[in-house]
Amino acid sequence: MAKKGKKRKEIKRKLLHKYRLVILNESTFEEKISFKLSRLNVFVTGSLFIIGLIGLTTLLIAFTPLREYIPGYSSTKLKRQATELTYKTDSLVTVLNYTNRYLDNVRMVLKGDVENNQLNRDSLFEQFKIDPSTVDLTPIREDSLLRAAVALEDKYNLFERNLENRSMVLFSPLGGSITQGYDAEKKHYAVDVAAAIETPIKAVANGIVIFAEWTADTGYVIIMEHDNNLTSVYKHNGSLNKSQGDIVQAGEVIASVGNTGELTTGPHLHFELWSNGSPVNPLDYVDFK
Known part of the structure; x- marks a missing residue:
């Protein structure tokens, strides 16, 4: 011690x-x-x-x-920017896929390329729809009353536009004689209407122009998208009065009759009508007289 x-x-x-x-x-x-x-x-x-x-x-x-100069240490701001860029990249990929599918549909309409006379009827927006099985669709009392009131009004509505009703009539794009009718077996998904060159061609319904360009086979082509998944196509035009993205009213002049494209046989309008991604006979909806 x-x-x-x-x-x-x-x-x-x-x-x-x-x-x-x-x-x-x-x-x-x-x-x-x-x-x-x-x-x-x-x-x-x-x-x-x-x-x-x-x-x-x-x-x-x-x-x-100064912490950003330490090896292996990343900036919080850079991490946030990287995360935002990742989200934007995913969104751009989704938009790009949607755009590619949309362009494929437009390209198919232009070429009239239909396998076995049938097209995939899936909507371009199918991927964005909600699965009905996951939603309670039981109508409430107010909803039932509203449905009954609307049904009563629609019963006497002369302007009901439902493509499932084959008696529906659209605005005539052109008056003239029909030189070739709709023939799905021959893959002619259109009605050819002969008319003088520079005769005005009108829109069959309200809509937006999704394509308005020159093609080698069918000359000047204009394609419009309407409500109810309806698409109208006008080929072999002599000139176009509308551009892509223009909003057009029914009966508004969108082009003029011509004789353009390698597949033309004379001055006429090659008119196609597509419903839900499949061609339909225009004569069921349009009176060309």
Whole structure:
């Protein structure tokens, strides 16, 4: 015990023993600065300095842009931007896939390419529809009353436009004699109407122009999209009065009769009507007289 006590006193004496640090002028040996130090003071001061240095470094890393220069450390802003870009990329891929499908449909209409006289009737928006089996479709009382009122009004509505009703009549795009009718077996999904060159061609219904360009086979072509998944196609035109993206009213002039394209046989309008992605006989909906 005596040895341990003596050893402790010796350690304490060494830690508290005073030393003088003197700074002298080299030429005159004049004392400029002097410090009284002990080993304990040096240890405590050094520890506080190291702790302060670590704290300052931590603050610089946490709250200043200097942290971005540390290898392996990424900026929070860059992470957020990367996440936003990932979401935008996914959205762009979805839009691109939708656009490609849409263009494939337009291309199919232009070429009249139908396998086995049938087209895929799936809507372009099918992927965005909600599964009815996951939704409670039980009508409430107010809904039932509204349905009954609408049904009563529609019963006497002379302008009901429903393509499932084959007696529906659209606006006639052109008056003239029919030189070739609709023939699905021969893949002629249109009605050819002969008329003089530059005779105005009109829109069969309100809609938007989704294609208005020149094609080698069918000359100047204009395609319109209408309500109820209805698409009207006008080929072999002499000129086009509308451009892609234009909103057109029923009966508005959109083109003029011509004789353009390699597959033409004379001045006429090649008119097609597509419902839900499949060709239908225009004579069931349009009176060309």
